[in-house]
Amino acid sequence: MTKPATIKDIARKLGISVATVSRALRDAYDVSKETKKLVEETAAAMHYRPNFNATGLVKRSTHKIGIIIPSITNYYFSTVITGIQEYAFEKGYQVILYVTNDSPDWEEKIVRELSPGSIDGMLACITSNTKSFIHFQELIDGGLPIVFFDRFAESLNASRVLQDDYNGACIATEHLIQCGYKKIAHVTGPAKLSLTQNRLKGYLDTLGKHNLKPFGIVHSGFSKEDGIKDVEAILNEKDGPDAIFAVNDRKAIGAILALKSAGIKIGKTIGVIGFTNDPISEIISPALTTIAEPAYEIGRISCELLLRHIQKSNYPIQEIILPTELIVRNSTQILYEP
Amino acid sequence: MTKPATIKDIARKLGISVATVSRALRDAYDVSKETKKLVEETAAAMHYRPNFNATGLVKRSTHKIGIIIPSITNYYFSTVITGIQEYAFEKGYQVILYVTNDSPDWEEKIVRELSPGSIDGMLACITSNTKSFIHFQELIDGGLPIVFFDRFAESLNASRVLQDDYNGACIATEHLIQCGYKKIAHVTGPAKLSLTQNRLKGYLDTLGKHNLKPFGIVHSGFSKEDGIKDVEAILNEKDGPDAIFAVNDRKAIGAILALKSAGIKIGKTIGVIGFTNDPISEIISPALTTIAEPAYEIGRISCELLLRHIQKSNYPIQEIILPTELIVRNSTQILYEP
DNA sequence: TTTATTTTCGATAACGTTCTCGCTACTATT
């Protein structure tokens, strides 16, 4: 119940002015070594902790950054957040978490209700169907540094950190082709998202390179249930696929479940490849071949970039793309040696 | 780049005092309806947003709460956080996330570096081997409301919200016995944690009730890998178990993987039951029988309780225990009809 | 010495709010 010690308390105890104490506590060129040391010692003794509200008020900088994200209950997002959190903590920043539940309305509400000076910058990942971006544009216009990750809007002039969706999709499709699969379907995500488009493009381009035709492209959500539904629909068509490239692991899991309950041999009859490298992909049987995304690094690097923008207001806008990696497991198999 | 509007700007524009504007913007008994309406309108027009640093300074209350948690990359924790976040957002509170990585040193450092007045309260889940609790005690002594969830320290006089670990373990063990399993091993967690102790006690008591002997109790970490190791060790003993009760789903998953690679038929030869109801438990094959924890509700209720403590400084300390539920899947089977 | 320069510090005004007074101008009471 004891009130926390302030700079005034230290000043009073030492018989010096608050200004001197303040200087001594920061990087001070303006204060003698003796008083600096003295102040630091008594500050420690009194358990002094700076009041961020006060410093924030005068310096217009709280050491806080915001994360706005559709959800945290999946491997990719929670790992990105972990990366962000760790880097931020190392640099003395605190992280405020905003979860949109993938609802554009919530997203807009959250952004609109932001108090000025409550955060120094923002890490953002938009919902899968954010239609208007003016709320983000207003933040940017207001001078708040924003770095997008994973999902972003082309129209917004802001830095972003992404995995290499296009090449990842190329690698995935190439792998299926090398295995000997020929009729490769793509179970994809929400149409407007750039990551969906890039993975789709990688798929199409790679098929084209090999003179193969695209197959049953279905746009829907990102969930396991979406994967099940989409694959069931594909299976009902007359001419079925012999492989499925899913836009992410959750949908690939759905695909595996759907194929299993249809009694189809996964790998041998129909190959499945995902995207993410969710830990579940090595637990499910057959284990899921997938494209690994560097989620943790994306978090760390996004945060690093954001802090640069915060420190230099004219820091140049960047697009950082991190490589992906093919992880081969049992859901794809070599059908014949070429 | 335009500076955000302040209360002063509104006052100047309307030719009234800042005090009146301030009153008009809050629940004002002291201001006429006309000026109140006028102020609200121009505030909206100028996109006024209150500055939390300033209000926090004078009112000694930021609308922020902290969550300190070992990790966010698992189903239980991320779901609890989701519950917390949603409730907090509904009530106008922001959530600051602190991740300890299950390291007692990080935990202590984070707590020690908290700035006074930077949060109004704290939701906490301790690491699996926090040895000393004085850093939390100091927070409590300093008057900061804290609510613990899932993991807590008996010695700390603070509210807590828990799942019913004891009865959950009883139900789990009882289920195994009803199935016909007789030699039930318990793969458990870090020894000091109360949840470990309660689940262990539930297991022991239920066995005792049926005159069965406990079997191969192994204390280790919470991870899948720990589960694999523990079960491999148990299998190497002369007289093997016919069922395994794991302290959580991740270890149960590890158990299933270990049993599979040992070529043991799960369910028929050895039954497995977990604790959590992680989504992965219905994806793995065989699907995992488990005790479902109300993670989301624990989050919401913890947050609700914390806000009560924040609003009434003498709000009574509570221990809230939420029920669990048995979810039967294929990793346990009825061995014979009694 | 005297002057110039540096080092070290204190006073004071901000930052954007809320809070406590107290003042004015009404309305109600007698």
Place this chain on the structure above:
DNA sequence: AATAGTAGCGAGAACGTTATCGAAAATAAA
């Protein structure tokens, strides 16, 4: 008509810190 009460507002201090300006003391240069 006199008093009391009340509604509505403004002035100014406070919250804990940093920033600006200048003053005093110490040192260096002349």
